[in-house]
Amino acid sequence: MGKNDLNKRILDIAAITEKEAQRAADAGDLAEAKRVISNGIRDLRDYKRELTEAERSIREQFQDAKLKNRASGQTVGMFVGSKTRAAMARGRAAEGRRLSSNQAAVLQPYARAKANVDRAIAAMDRAKADVTNEAARMREGKSSSATSATSAQATVTQARAAPTAPPPPPPVPAQWATDPHGRHQHRWWDGTRWTEHVSNDGVVSSDPV
Incomplete structure (x- = not known):
């Protein structure tokens, strides 16, 4: 699987999450937007586990190849001269280096993809925090409005319940x-x-x- 294929999954998850979360936020449903982002983070973490498992499988394949390389020619070497055995040993060493180099090259896109997953998760975590803070501000605003309305109603009630002041005395002539x-x-x-x-x-x- 190529580097672009590995990263395409990340971009797809991020794009879908952003689209659905924005739709929910535009509708005023911040709880749904937060849920969508949480699901996106979960999907990215699942994908990172898939990448890690793929890395493990690749390492095992190369490890098998390295073991076979180290074992190759050992039996034959018992029946050949020292120069031939030395040449065969050099060949095995070169093949071992080639296998290690190839392993690193094959694993590199997976490591980069995992780093991209981490960056995408960090971005979604920030977006989730922004949604949480916005929801809290909205709740505080509603609470303040409700408190103001209750206070105003209490003032009206108290005014209605207050005893009526007596009328001023009639004017006294000079x-x-x-x-x-x-x-x-x-x-x-x-x-x-x-x-x-x-x-x-x-x-x-x-x-x-």
Whole structure:
């Protein structure tokens, strides 16, 4: 399987998850958007396990080939000269290096794909956190609105339950009346307020209030 084939699965999962999560968010269903993202993360983790299993199988195949290479020629080597045995040993060593190089080349796309899976999961984790925070803000906004509405209703209820204040006394006409301050016998009430005009035994004078 080529590198592009390995990464195509990641791109497909990410694209489908983003599309479905955006659709749910646009509909105002943040809980569904969060669920979709969680499913996408789960699918990516399952795919990473598949990649790891594929790597294990590849290593086993190369390990078998390496064992066969190390065993090759050993029986024949017992019946040939030292130079021939040395040449055969060099051949086995070269083949071992070739197998190791090929193994690394075959495994490299899988390692890169797993790194891409990790990056995609990290991006989805951030998106999931954003959805969670947005849902919390919406709940707080609704709670604040409900609290404000309850407070306003309580104020109205209290206002309705409060006793009605008595009506103001009828206006008193302008006249001489007993000085409320007690400094003189009488003080002039002009119909709205006390004035500085005072009277004692019929003698009028001035004493500011």
